[in-house]
Amino acid sequence: xxxxxxxxxxxxxxxxxxxxxxxxxxxxxxxxxxxxxxxxxxxxxxxxxxxxxxxxxxxxxxxxxxxxxxxxxxxxxxxxxxxxxxxxxxxxxxxxxxxxxxxxxxxxxxxxxxxxxxxxxxxxxxxxxxxxxxxxxxxxxxxxxxxxxxxxxxxxxxxxxxxxxxxxxxxxxxxxxxxxxxxxxxxxxxxxxxxxxxxxxxxxxxxxxxxxxxxxxxxxxxxxxxxxxxxxxxxxxxxxxxxxxxxxxxxxxxxxxxxxxxxxxxxxxxxxxxxxxxxxxxxxxxxxxxxxxxxxxxxxxxxxxxxxxxxxxxxxxxxxxxxxxxxxxxxxxxxxxxxxxxxxxxxxxxxxxxx
Numbered sequence: 001x002x003x004x005x006x007x008x009x010x011x012x013x014x015x016x017x018x019x020x021x022x023x024x025x026x027x028x029x030x031x032x033x034x035x036x037x038x039x040x041x042x043x044x045x046x047x048x049x050x051x052x053x054x055x056x057x058x059x060x061x062x063x064x065x066x067x068x069x070x071x072x073x074x075x076x077x078x079x080x081x082x083x084x085x086x087x088x089x090x091x092x093x094x095x096x097x098x099x100x101x102x103x104x105x106x107x108x109x110x111x112x113x114x115x116x117x118x119x120x121x122x123x124x125x126x127x128x129x130x131x132x133x134x135x136x137x138x139x140x141x142x143x144x145x146x147x148x149x150x151x152x153x154x155x156x157x158x159x160x161x162x163x164x165x166x167x168x169x170x171x172x173x174x175x176x177x178x179x180x181x182x183x184x185x186x187x188x189x190x191x192x193x194x195x196x197x198x199x200x201x202x203x204x205x206x207x208x209x210x211x212x213x214x215x216x217x218x219x220x221x222x223x224x225x226x227x228x229x230x231x232x233x234x235x236x237x238x239x240x241x242x243x244x245x246x247x248x249x250x251x252x253x254x255x256x257x258x259x260x261x262x263x264x265x266x267x268x269x270x271x272x273x274x275x276x277x278x279x280x281x282x283x284x285x286x287x288x289x290x291x292x293x294x295x296x297x298x299x300x301x302x303x304x305x306x307x308x309x310x311x312x313x314x315x316x317x318x319x320x321x322x323x324x325x326x327x328x329x330x331x332x333x334x335x336x337x338x339x340x341x342x343x344x345x346x347x348x349x350x351x352x353x354x355x
Contacts (some may be wrong), residue, residue: 003318004338009053010228011259012304014094037302037313048319050128055094057087071270076173087137137159141188158204168212174271177238184211223254230288230301257299260307275308277323
């Protein structure tokens, strides 16, 4: 088969570069020698031509310890809330990294602010990078920083990572577990939803607890979107979506991006690279069954999780599509899941940004 063009709903590449902090890591991304899941060469090999580039302000002690997510069960407490000054500094750093990559890439990576920009970059063979926040701690309760980031190009926000903040409550990494943990949106969170609707900014429901999910569903006039989440009925981890949540996303004509993180794929909940593509296909089948062919896409979590060894990194994306074809997915459906559904969803959500 011809490997399709891919637009991916979530990566943590900017976080990886921010945490490394060395010019050599920056140069390696451009040269195609980076140790992570994505660099320009790996992306080209996998036909990864665009995606939401997350700016995630890490907790002071760093990221998750994946060794604490074994098969069978675990319960990791929520990290402490993050101070806004710390989150703001990290978010500005990652924004700067993205703009520096754009300048240094000589057209091979382009920051996109509309679907027209994305299509133009893809048609030129460039990586179409969309600014996304994962955890809105850098934004103040009066939403002044939101206006600044929107002007810079921010087009998508996950209100929380798995950490509470002034807007909402996240879910801890817990298996097995319902996502019904903690309270819903705060008053500031409700104002953030309204302002994002006004600007046309996508609201990402991944990492949000169930009460917060239903608050957004009640308040938002945009399609509901979980950029990188899977089916709770298959893998009952707190981060995945229940059938009732998926039904609400379907009713809104929204979208779910398949998360490649093995702890959110496997029935035993383990963060283990020894995971077959058949497990990913099972979640895709479940999402298509519940959402229809227009509501399913990809949200890899590249550079932010342990992914199945058969894929390895962005260059291995064609192996997933080959598995989908062997399973009976036609080229039209594969193209929808690979990029068309994302672009359609963004066109409907970025209502003020059509170009």
